[in-house]
Amino acid sequence: MENKTNGKAIAALVLGIFGVLLSFWSAALIPAIVGIIVGIVGIILGVMARKEQPSGMATAGLVLSIVALVLNVVFLIACVCTIGIAAAGSLY
């Protein structure tokens, strides 16, 4: 049980770090989308780790995952209806 929980904390930390790094390439769509997904999974794992066995690693993983999600969202989603939707709008 303890190893399982620690595993979630480690995974959350790794995903959080990875997500933050991806945010530096958020101008490119694919890294940003991957960063958002990574941030979401990291948050879920971080919360689960914090609830089951609170630890500094779990907290760090949760915080970094939140930061990763926020950075990727802010840099990527410049508009809730992006240029692609505008292009799709031209189909009407």
Added chain:
Amino acid sequence: MFPYIKLGPLTLGAYGVLIIIGFALGVFVAVMRRKLYGLETEDILYAMLFAGIGIGVGGKLLFLLTALPDLIQNAGEIFSSPEQLMGYLVGGFVFYGGLFGGLLGAFLYTRRYGISFAKFCNTAIVSVPLIHAFGRLGCFCAGCCYGVPADPPLGLYFNNSPVAPHGVALFPVQLLEAGLNLLLFFVLALVFRKRRRLSPVPVYLISYAVIRFVLEYFRYDAVRGIFFGLSTSQWISVALALGTGLFLFVRRRKMA
């Protein structure tokens, strides 16, 4: 209007910044209300995180559902253009999808960790119109979810928007909805600052359903889908208002 915010070398999406600020304020309000229903700060925070994830996923899924006829009809053109495909994947969210997704996310958290979902909803529902108001401000900055053509000074030009038509003055329905959402937030926060017999959840649902149904007549973006004369959100508003009313009626009869 102002789709981007420039901070030195960084270019930030205005919508993203505003929704993050709104969400953070919403979490703050929910945490402030936690003692009304005896919830812990940690549980409010984590449930709100799960709800936030649900909002994003739900809003996106409902948007894709409403855009499905166009995706099918123009599949060849869309899937051969990475820009158009990414536009569908990245942009476009429907509020009601976000609301239901958020409720589902919170439900999954509360169920997993043995917390009352009803108590969480009663605590956090007041935050929803606040978060939504900031989201609509983001829409105003980006120029999406735009209103019907209107002459100045009522109509505004969104010539910097990557979405709204240029050179056409449009009614800023985003600002109107943001204002109404803020008003709804203050009313709910004031009326339900103490526990009452009536839950704030049905009050919010019916109030917003009415607001949204009316505001949809001032919307001009066709991408949201029209079925038998009403938009997707109008149909959902009708179902939500009727369903909530029916629920209250049945509950009242059972308690009598």
